[in-house]
Amino acid sequence: MVEQQVGRKTIEALRRKLQAKEQELRAAISRHAREGRQPDDLGTQDLADQATVCYSKEERFQHGSHNRELLALVQAALRRTEDGDFGLCTSCQAPVEKKRLEVMPWAEYCVGCQQLQEKGLL
Numbered sequence: 001m002v003e004q005q006v007g008r009k010t011i012e013a014l015r016r017k018l019q020a021k022e023q024e025l026r027a028a029i030s031r032h033a034r035e036g037r038q039p040d041d042l043g044t045q046d047l048a049d050q051a052t053v054c055y056s057k058e059e060r061f062q063h064g065s066h067n068r069e070l071l072a073l074v075q076a077a078l079r080r081t082e083d084g085d086f087g088l089c090t091s092c093q094a095p096v097e098k099k100r101l102e103v104m105p106w107a108e109y110c111v112g113c114q115q116l117q118e119k120g121l122l
């Protein structure tokens, strides 16, 4: 499937996308870190509000750790653009579908391997 393989121009465009995403994630992570250190002012709120605050705090935490995982994937993909194996599945070495890379240029696996990974078979 030669037509699916990403060319140098596409890699360059995706690399810029990855760099922008890296910046965005770094900014989001440091913002979350700052918010996390702020003391909660629950004194004037009723119980319903407190529940909302706790919930959103938990959500924020999960979102923050998701950002860090994604940042690691983005950085690994950027390294692959330098090593010259960007766009290849890190498991089976087959070219990752171009459409998939356009949506998530940090994808490590081709669709087949991703499905195996999600089932815990990889």
Ligand SMILES: [Zn+2]
Pocket (backbone or CB within 6 Å): 089, 090, 091, 092, 093, 094, 109, 110, 111, 112, 113, 114
């Ligand atoms: Zn694969």
